[in-house]
Amino acid sequence: MGISVTGVKPGNTTVTINSKTSPNISKRIPVTVKSRNLLAYGPAEGNGLTATVNSDGSLHVTGTATGQWRGLSWTFPCPVHGTVKLSGTSIAGLSFNIKCLDAKGQQLGDQMNLGNSVMAIPAGTVSLFLNVISTEATPTAKDGDLRIQLESGTTAHDWMRPDNTSLKGGL
Numbered sequence: 001m002g003i004s005v006t007g008v009k010p011g012n013t014t015v016t017i018n019s020k021t022s023p024n025i026s027k028r029i030p031v032t033v034k035s036r037n038l039l040a041y042g043p044a045e046g047n048g049l050t051a052t053v054n055s056d057g058s059l060h061v062t063g064t065a066t067g068q069w070r071g072l073s074w075t076f077p078c079p080v081h082g083t084v085k086l087s088g089t090s091i092a093g094l095s096f097n098i099k100c101l102d103a104k105g106q107q108l109g110d111q112m113n114l115g116n117s118v119m120a121i122p123a124g125t126v127s128l129f130l131n132v133i134s135t136e137a138t139p140t141a142k143d144g145d146l147r148i149q150l151e152s153g154t155t156a157h158d159w160m161r162p163d164n165t166s167l168k169g170g171l
Helices: none
Strands: 011-018 026-033 044-046 049-053 059-063 071-077 083-089 094-101 107-112 118-120 127-134 142-152
Touching: 044 071, 049 071, 049 127, 094 142, 107 118, 127 142
Parallel strands: none
Antiparallel strands: 011 026, 044 049, 049 059, 059 142, 071 127, 083 118, 083 142, 094 107, 094 127
C-alpha cells in the first residue's frame, strides 16, 4: 500500500494517517512543499542599480548601471543537478544569466541565459551565480520588475516565487 501526497502551494503542513483496522494507530508526518523556482535572491545594491523584493517575490530593479555588463549578483548553493530550464520576464536594456561554479568559485561550462535556456548542470557544480546586468553601451535609467525562474526539467511553467527571497546580493 502506498500513499501519495500532492502539494498545492509552498509551505509547511502535517499529514495525519489513521489506521482503518486499529483505531489507536495514528501517525503525524510533517510535509514541506517547496517552490519549483530554484533561485535564491533578495535585496541588493551596486553598480548604480538597486533591487528590492516585491510582495509577490519578484525583483524590482531601479537605477542606472554604471556601465555595460555591470549590475547585481547573488551566489547560492546549487539545489539540484541534471537538466534545468531558465525563463523569465526582463526589463529593456537589462539581461540576466546564471553561471555554475565549482568549490573554488570558478565557472563550469557555459552560462545560462534566455538564448540557451535549457542546460545540464555540469558535474562539480556546488553553487549558482545569478547576474542581472545592463546590456546597453550607455546605460539608461531602469524601473521595472523581473520574474526570473530556474526549474528542473525542460519545460517552463508559470512563474513562482522562490523559497528564498531574502538572500543579500551585491556586485
